[in-house]
Amino acid sequence: MLERFCPDEIVPRLENIDQQALLNRGIKALLIDVDNTLVNWRGHRIPKQRVKWLNRAKDNFAICLLSNSITARRLRHLGKVLALPYVCRWGWGRKPFGGGYREAIQHTGVAPAETAMIGDQLLTDIFGGNRLGMHTIMVHTLSDSEFFITRINRWIEALIRMRLTSRGIWPPVSAHEIGSQVEAGNESG
Numbered sequence: 001m002l003e004r005f006c007p008d009e010i011v012p013r014l015e016n017i018d019q020q021a022l023l024n025r026g027i028k029a030l031l032i033d034v035d036n037t038l039v040n041w042r043g044h045r046i047p048k049q050r051v052k053w054l055n056r057a058k059d060n061f062a063i064c065l066l067s068n069s070i071t072a073r074r075l076r077h078l079g080k081v082l083a084l085p086y087v088c089r090w091g092w093g094r095k096p097f098g099g100g101y102r103e104a105i106q107h108t109g110v111a112p113a114e115t116a117m118i119g120d121q122l123l124t125d126i127f128g129g130n131r132l133g134m135h136t137i138m139v140h141t142l143s144d145s146e147f148f149i150t151r152i153n154r155w156i157e158a159l160i161r162m163r164l165t166s167r168g169i170w171p172p173v174s175a176h177e178i179g180s181q182v183e184a185g186n187e188s189g
């Protein structure tokens with residue numbers, strides 16, 4: 001059961017993900033979490049390097065943003081700026097439940113087995129993606145600011161990570177291309 005919380009890969013930032021490696025693995029679509037994965041919590045600003053990575057990803061994959069955000073206004077803005085579809089679900093459709101994932105899959109038109117879920121939370125992004133048979137990639141959270149429920153979840157995450165590490169199945173952090181320069185510190189703004 002605990003294995004369902006284990007990501008297949010861990011990278012510091014979205015832009016550290018090796019797109020060619022995903023293509024080689026047969027991945028055709030990406031579902032990308034928004035808060036603390038794409039932008040800071042409640043943020044709007046996307047660093048240039050990440051935009052560059054996303055523009056390249058748009059050539060390689062079908063992409064949909066997938067968020068548990070309560071309001072859709074910011075998602076609408078980000079979707080428009082990036083020219084990407086988005087799914088914003090609260091209640092029983094939220095991650096890790098299946099509703100939001102299924103809606104996102106309708107946007108990409110790609111089966112779960114050929115989809116990668118990318119996010120910063122084990123209990124939502126990674127658990128939900130694993131349940132549906134997706135390839136799961138965890139990123140380090142972008143900022144210390146988080147929804148209060150997320151702060152509670154981080155304690156549970158730490159316990160799960162300890163158990164998975166002691167079993168020797170917690171993956172090492174890998175950083176493609178821009179590596180060490182983005183590993184340290186949080187982003188501001």
Ligand SMILES: [Mg+2]
Binds near residue numbers: 120121
């Ligand atoms: Mg998040």
